[in-house]
Amino acid sequence: MATGNLKKDINSALNNDNLTGALGRFGEAYLPAREKAYEGKDFEAIREKVSQCKRNAADNLEKLAEQFATQAVKNGAKVFRAKTGEEAKEYIAKIARDHNVKTIIKSKSMASEEIHLNDYLMKHAGIEEVAETDLGEWIIQLCGQRPSHMVMPAIHMTRGEVAEIFSKETNQNLEPDIAKLVKVARENLRNKFLKAEMGISGANIAIAESGTLVMCTNEGNGRLTTTVPPVHVVLVGLEKLVEKFEDVGPILEALPRSATGQKLTSYVTMMTGPTPAIDLDGNIVEQKEMHIVLMDNGRTEMRNDPMFKQALQCIRCASCLNVCPVFQQVGGHVYGHVYTGGIGTILTAFLNSFEKAGELQNLCLRCERCKTYCPGKIDLPGLIAELRRRTVKKEGLPMSQKLILEKVLTNRKLFHSLIRTASVAQKPFVKGNVIRHLPLFFSGLTEGRSLPAVASTPLRDKVGRAVPTGKPKAKVGYYAGCLGDFVYPEQGEAAYKVLNKMGMEVIFPMEQTCCGIPATQMGAPEVAVTLAKQNIEAFEKEGLDYIVSLCPTCVEVLKHHYVDQLKDDPAWKARAEKFAAKVIDFPTFVTKYGQDLKFKNLGTKVTYHDSCHMKRVLNVWKEPRELLNKAGVELVEMKGCDDCCGFGGSYSVKMPEISKAILEKKINNTTATNAAVLALDCPGCKMQIAGGIDAKGKNIAVKHTVELLADALK
Amino acid sequence: MSVQAKTSYDALYKEFKGKAEALSAEVYRVPNMEEAHQLITKIIGELNVNKVVYAPSELVDAVDVKKIATATGVVMTSENLRQNAADAGLGISQLDYAVAEIGALAGNATSIESRMVSILTPIHMAVVRTSNLLPNLMETIATYNNKLGELPRYLTFVSGPSRTSDIERVLTIGVHGPGRLIIVFID
Numbered sequence: 049m050a051t052g053n054l055k056k057d058i059n060s061a062l063n064n065d066n067l068t069g070a071l072g073r074f075g076e077a078y079l080p081a082r083e084k085a086y087e088g089k090d091f092e093a094i095r096e097k098v099s100q101c102k103r104n105a106a107d108n109l110e111k112l113a114e115q116f117a118t119q120a121v122k123n124g125a126k127v128f129r130a131k132t133g134e135e136a137k138e139y140i141a142k143i144a145r146d147h148n149v150k151t152i153i154k155s156k157s158m159a160s161e162e163i164h165l166n167d168y169l170m171k172h173a174g175i176e177e178v179a180e181t182d183l184g185e186w187i188i189q190l191c192g193q194r195p196s197h198m199v200m201p202a203i204h205m206t207r208g209e210v211a212e213i214f215s216k217e218t219n220q221n222l223e224p225d226i227a228k229l230v231k232v233a234r235e236n237l238r239n240k241f242l243k244a245e246m247g248i249s250g251a252n253i254a255i256a257e258s259g260t261l262v263m264c265t266n267e268g269n270g271r272l273t274t275t276v277p278p279v280h281v282v283l284v285g286l287e288k289l290v291e292k293f294e295d296v297g298p299i300l301e302a303l304p305r306s307a308t309g310q311k312l313t314s315y316v317t318m319m320t321g322p323t324p325a326i327d328l329d330g331n332i333v334e335q336k337e338m339h340i341v342l343m344d345n346g347r348t349e350m351r352n353d354p355m356f357k358q359a360l361q362c363i364r365c366a367s368c369l370n371v372c373p374v375f376q377q378v379g380g381h382v383y384g385h386v387y388t389g390g391i392g393t394i395l396t397a398f399l400n401s402f403e404k405a406g407e408l409q410n411l412c413l414r415c416e417r418c419k420t421y422c423p424g425k426i427d428l429p430g431l432i433a434e435l436r437r438r439t440v441k442k443e444g445l446p447m448s449q450k451l452i453l454e455k456v457l458t459n460r461k462l463f464h465s466l467i468r469t470a471s472v473a474q475k476p477f478v479k480g481n482v483i484r485h486l487p488l489f490f491s492g493l494t495e496g497r498s499l500p501a502v503a504s505t506p507l508r509d510k511v512g513r514a515v516p517t518g519k520p521k522a523k524v525g526y527y528a529g530c531l532g533d534f535v536y537p538e539q540g541e542a543a544y545k546v547l548n549k550m551g552m553e554v555i556f557p558m559e560q561t562c563c564g565i566p567a568t569q570m571g572a573p574e575v576a577v578t579l580a581k582q583n584i585e586a587f588e589k590e591g592l593d594y595i596v597s598l599c600p601t602c603v604e605v606l607k608h609h610y611v612d613q614l615k616d617d618p619a620w621k622a623r624a625e626k627f628a629a630k631v632i633d634f635p636t637f638v639t640k641y642g643q644d645l646k647f648k649n650l651g652t653k654v655t656y657h658d659s660c661h662m663k664r665v666l667n668v669w670k671e672p673r674e675l676l677n678k679a680g681v682e683l684v685e686m687k688g689c690d691d692c693c694g695f696g697g698s699y700s701v702k703m704p705e706i707s708k709a710i711l712e713k714k715i716n717n718t719t720a721t722n723a724a725v726l727a728l729d730c731p732g733c734k735m736q737i738a739g740g741i742d743a744k745g746k747n748i749a750v751k752h753t754v755e756l757l758a759d760a761l762k
Numbered sequence: 763m764s765v766q767a768k769t770s771y772d773a774l775y776k777e778f779k780g781k782a783e784a785l786s787a788e789v790y791r792v793p794n795m796e797e798a799h800q801l802i803t804k805i806i807g808e809l810n811v812n813k814v815v816y817a818p819s820e821l822v823d824a825v826d827v828k829k830i831a832t833a834t835g836v837v838m839t840s841e842n843l844r845q846n847a848a849d850a851g852l853g854i855s856q857l858d859y860a861v862a863e864i865g866a867l868a869g870n871a872t873s874i875e876s877r878m879v880s881i882l883t884p885i886h887m888a889v890v891r892t893s894n895l896l897p898n899l900m901e902t903i904a905t906y907n908n909k910l911g912e913l914p915r916y917l918t919f920v921s922g923p924s925r926t927s928d929i930e931r932v933l934t935i936g937v938h939g940p941g942r943l944i945i946v947f948i949d
Contacts, residue, residue, distance in 0.1 A: 074931050123915070183937060184928035202928055210929050230926060230934045237938060242848060258913055268881055268924040268939020274916075275877045276844075293910055297903040308927065311781075311864040312899065315939070316919035323916045324874040326844040332874060 054382065054407055055705075061378040062709055066206045068377065074203055075376040081309025082367070089301065091423075097298035099361050099425035105256075105289050106360040109351050112256040112289045113342055119259030123321030125338040133163030133345045140165065140248070140281055141173035143339055147279055149245040152178045153237075155185075155273040156263055157250030158198060158364070159283045159343060161386045162399055165248070178248075179240045181269035183233050190217050196380030196388060198366040199307045204379045237269070243328070247273040251284045252364070253299055254342075257292045260320040261340070264303060264313040271315055278325045281339045286347040287360045299363055302423035306365040346398040355434050359394045361424035366391075368418035368428055373692045374411050377709045383408055390418045390428040397435055406439030410703065413696035413710075414569070415660035433569070440571030453567050458578045460561040467534050470502050500535050500735055507537035513555050514544050520553035521641070525587050525630070527597040527606065530562050531731035539598055539731065542758035543634060547596070549761055550642045559586035563605040569697055573613065580610045581620065584627045595630045596637050598754055600662035600730050601697070607631040608665075633662070634754060635671035635729060646762040649680030654756070655723035656683060657714070657737065658690035659730035672729050672753045679760035681725075686717045695736035711740045718748060725749045727756055767893070768949075774862040774895040775947060781865030782945060785922030786935055791892060791947040798825050798889070798948045802854075805944065806834045809885065811851025813837040817875035819856040821889045821948065827854065843878035853879030853940075854887045857920065859905065860947070863898035866921035867945065870914035877916065886940040888920065892947045 061067055105112055117127040130136035144152070152175055154160065166189075169175040180189040184202035188195055191213045195201030202210070211224040214232050222232060249270060253262035261282055263270050274280055290296070296318075304310040322338035350356050369375045369389030380388030384404060387395040390412065397405030412432045419428055445453070456463050507528050524547055532540050547554045560583055564576035583606065587595055597603050607628045614620040638645070654676060663669045669690070676683055694700065694710030714737060718726050726741075726748055728734060738750040779789040792798045802825055806814060814836050816827050831838035839846050847853060855876045857869030867888055871877050880886045896902050906913060924939030935941055 070930055077931060181938065182928070183926050187928070200928055200931070203931065205929070207929055207932075226929050226932045227934055229929060230937055234937055238848075241938070242844070258910060260913065266924070267926050267937035269937070271877065271881045271918070272938055275874075275881060293913070294903060294907050297900045300899060300903075312866050312919065312921050314785075314920065314922055314925050318913075318917040318919075319915065320913045320917070321915045323872050323877075326874055326878070328844075330842050330844050 054384070054410070057382040057384070058378055058703070058705055061382050062705055066209065067204045067379050070204055070206055071376050071379055074200075075370065078309065078370045082305060085305040085309045085311055089305070094298050094302050095423045095425050098302050098363060098423050101290050101292075101295040101298065102361040102363070102424055105291055106351055106357050108291065109286060109289065109348065109360075112291055113286055115256040116254055116259055116289060117342060119256065120321070120340055123259045124335060125259070125321055125340050127340045127342060130341050130343045130345070133343070136283060136341050136343045136345070137163055137165055137168040137172075139341060140283070141169055143279065143281060144169060144173040144175060144246060147245060149279070150174070150176045151240065151244045152246045152248055153181050153240055153244040153273050153277065154178055154248040155181045155250075155269040156265060157248060157283050158195075158386060159250055159285045160248060161195060163343075163345065165283070177240070179237065179244070181237055181241070181273060182265075183230065183267060186233060186237065187213060190214075194381065194386065197369055198364055198387065198392075204381070241272045241276050244277045245328070246279040246281065247277040248281045248283060249273050251282055251288055252303065253290055253296050254284050254288045255290055255293050255296065258320055260293065260318050262296055262300075263317045263319070264300075264315070265317070266308075266310075266314045268315060271317055274317060274319060275323075275325070278327050278333050279337045279339075280322070281341065283341045283343060285343050285345070287362070303363050303365050306367040306421065306423045350398040356394065356398065356431060358426050359391070359398075359431060361426050362391050363424055365423060367421045367423070371417045371421050373415060373417070373694070373710050374413055374706055377706055378411075382411070390432065391426070393435065394428065394431050402438075405435055406443075409433070409435045409439070411706070413692055413694070413699050415692040415696065416664040417660065417692065420664050436569070437571045437573060445570065445572060449570055450572075453570060453572045453575045457562055457567060458575055460559065460582060463561065467502060467530075468506070500739070502534050503537050505537065506534045507540040508533055508556060508558060510537055511540060511544050511554075511556050513553070514548050515553050516548040516551050518551060521551040522553070522593040523591065524552045524554050525590055525592040525595040526554050526556050527560060527583075527587075527595055527602060527631075528556070529597060529599040529602040529731065531735060532598055536731050536734065536752070539752045539754055542752070542754045543596070543598055545758045545761065546638060546642070546645070546754060549645060550638065552641075555590050555592065557586040557590055561586070563602040564609070565601055565605050566698060568605075568609070576609070577613050580613055580624065584610065584620075584623050587627060588623065592630060594632055594637065595627070596632055596634055598634050598729070598731065598752060600633060600659050600666055600668070601732065603631055603633045604661050604665045633666055633668055633729075635675060636668055638757070639671040639674055645678070647679045647757070647760040648762050650756065650760045652681050652725055653723045654681040654683055654725045654727050655686045655718060655721040656689060657686070657693065657718070657726055657728040657733060659728055659733045660690075660692050662729050663690050672727070675753060675757060676727060679757055681727075681756065684721045684723055686721045688713070688717050691717070693733045693736045695732045697732065700736060707736075708740075711736060715740050715744060715746070719746060723748065725751055725756070727751055727753050729753050771892050771895055771949075774897065775892060777862040778860050778865055778895060781863065782922065783865075785865055787865065787922045787943040787945055789945045789947070791949070793949045795824050795948065798946060799830065801946060802887070803830045803833050805887070806830060806836060806852065809852060811836060811885075813839070813846065813850040814852045814854065815843060815847045815850040815879045815883065816840050816853065817855040817873060817879050819876070821856040821891065822854055825889065840875050840879075843875055847878040847882040850879075850883050852885045852887060853883035854889065855880050857888045857890050857918075858894060859902055860890050860895045860945075861899055861902050862895055864921060866899070866919050868902055868917070868919045870916070871918040872915045877918075880918075880920070881939050884936070884940055885942040885944065886923075887944040887946065889946045889948060892949045
């Protein structure tokens with residue numbers, strides 16, 4: 049995979065202060081605006097309706113396309129079904145030539161960006177100018193860039209840069225005053241609107257039942273484009289189809305709220321057939337020409353893919369970009385194509401190139417944030433992981449990774465003995481309790497980054513079967529996870545202490561091994577299946593009531609992935625289900641069954657970091673706070689408490705620059721609270737944040753919640 | 763309007779006014795046509811504009827814009843709008859519904875006049891019947907859905923004046939469309 053360019057783009061984005069400043073401010077303003085727009089609304093109910101009607105449309109894509117075309121023709125429009133971008137471009141060029149068009153105004157069309165329509169029309173249809181009329185689009189058109197965001201294409205630029213671009217265009221010396229710059233755009237584009245012979249627009253929704261096109265805009269350029277010129281071309285992708293007029297209800301409830309935090313955009317236009325226009329001489333044209341180009345360009349292929357069909361549920365609100373910690377650091381241009389961010393990675397695979405997308409999936413942290421905000425209920429991180437899997441299937445894993453995954457990770461004894469060897473071998477490299485190199489995630493043995501030392505004695509040698517005083521209430525299997533076993537045994541010991549105090553008998557099944565997530569993430573699902581079976585077997589033997597773990601990602605894998613991974617093998621599926629039903633995360637387990645626990649007052653000032661998979665996958669965030677309060681800490685919330693820390697498993701090794709930039713933000717938010725301790729519930733986050741805090745020489749202890757609980761036990 | 767109906771519209775109007783003003787629209791309400799005429803005459807007098815364009819419609823005609831032109835001395839026209847709307851100071855058109863929950867107006871803008879006067883001028887004045895206030899967007903969609911066969915060719919929703927946040931996400935009012943939206947409810 050050619051990551052050379054991607055890495056270069058990432059580095060230049062991270063070093064662009066203008067970019068990171070604009071994106072940072074935007075990212076911070078977006079969430080409260082969105083929340084306010086959804087006030088009094090049931091987001092879950094709305095997104096259920098949105099995803100339902102979009103899923104229905106995807107299921108019946110061809111039927112709806114035909115129905116739409118028939119209806120639109122009945123309404124008086126001309127409809128062209130374009131299989132490819134090439135066909136769409138040729139058709140639009142022909143319309144332009146037929147009408148002897150020289151100037152075109154355009155608004156609201158990502159589809160035209162997707163097929164590079166402007167370029168084509170200038171080169172092949174004798175067009176002198178295709179003016180983008182959306183302010184952001186115009187800005188980037190003038191400076192020859194690509195949009196960096198689906199809704200706010202020039203969000204990556206500052207007023208100073210815009211002033212420079214406009215000064216050049218108008219031959220004036222313009223100040224970086226936003227209101228004045230907007231006025232310059234109004235004045236310059238007004239003439240273009242009045243003189244254009246053809247208007248090209250896109251659409252947000254295409255309704256099969258009535259042949260209606262719905263368009264949302266704020267600036268009014270969409271209304272001008274569809275009103276003033278006597279010829280109007282609408283370029284719309286098949287994915288915009290919905291079956292019924294009433295389907296626009298939920299989409300309009302969600303789209304502006306999720307996109308820009310508005311209850312509705314300033315203008316929503318619903319066009320059902322051509323309307324009257326005035327030609328350049330002032331004569332009224334009773335029915336102007338309206339051409340609708342219904343474009344496929346990879347969308348049917350996407351629909352026919354059982355997994356990626358889901359991506360057609362997207363309503364293009366771009367909230368997956370708005371909440372993405374990676375996008376906030378590097379912007380849209382590193383994605384290298386028209387569609388950016390999470391959904392962009394997926395769309396690029398089908399509408400542009402699978403190879404490019406295979407590389408882009410490396411940008412995803414799997415923090416799952418986009419998934420919680422997506423009004424189309426698309427499992428974006430899941431689809432991005434699938435892209436990875438398919439790339440690996442096609443290209444194969446690099447030899448070193450293949451060897452480690454297949455030969456080492458599936459051989460527990462070898463795997464564990466190698467880690468033990470590392471704990472001895474690392475000794476010359478240990479500085480304090482941090483070492484430089486550790487083959488822990490097996491992705492890059494010598495990539496430069498600080499990691500914690502492997503403990504001299506792993507948890508499995510310190511604990512075994514621990515019986516509480518009195519009659520045990522239940523038999524609990526302890527799942528340590530690699531970090532919990534070999535790096536942070538003290539967390540496991542603390543857990544044993546708390547669990548015993550709760551009256552639980554705790555057992556450490558010795559044959560437990562890696563949960564398999566690194567294999568899944570690297571695109572080696574067969575390795576993950578082997579590990580799943582090993583773990584299920586190891587725990588089955590013990591006759592347990594519960595299986596508890598301190599790591600949210602391990603819990604996710606044990607509880608949810610195994611059943612899915614083994615679903616085609618009936619016998620193993622049944623075993624996986626039985627096993628999964630017993631798995632529970634630590635904070636939930638203690639909240640549920642540890643109500644009799646007595647604590648002394650710790651009195652420490654503590655801030656809490658929500659780990660991505662704990663909060664968004666397991667939906668656990670109230671429980672740890674409740675426990676911390678019981679332990680008598682003074683809990684102060686930090687800004688962005690559920691923002692990702694940038695760890696993301698092997699991500700921190702694969703994308704160290706981005707990981708570090710995201711971590712920096714987390715550390716700044718942590719220190720701003722003046723807390724003495726940062727509490728969290730994920731060993732991976734601990735490794736990342738503690739490493740960062742250590743490197744910065746800050747005096748804040750990073751502790752797993754369980755350690756504070758154990759300290760506070762009476 | 764019955765007393766009972768009036769009370770329910772009072773509540774919807776109040777909600778609409780709050781929501782629309784939050785979007786920088788200016789909202790007025792008058793009890794009858796005569797007062798509508800007076801209010802609009804007063805507003806035009808204060809706007810200091812020379813040319814006003816309008817889209818003929820039931821409500822706009824009833825307000826009697828010609829008489830307003832005489833009283834205020836402005837040029838008032840609905841002719842040759844490619845030219846006239848482009849340099850007029852104000853455009854007047856009727857919209858059909860007002861959506862209380864989000865402060866938006868909706869209506870049939872199929873006629874070229876209706877569209878030209880509402881998108882080319884720097885100020886747009888929309889007149890609307892108070893009795894056509896609807897509680898929310900879903901009901902507005904349902905209202906049009908009930909008469910799907912008669913769907914206007916150009917159905918428009920307007921909430922507040924034209925706006926952008928494309929530069930540094932700083933909200934700026936008035937881009938390609940009107941920078942001011944004045945809404946007059948007539949009971």
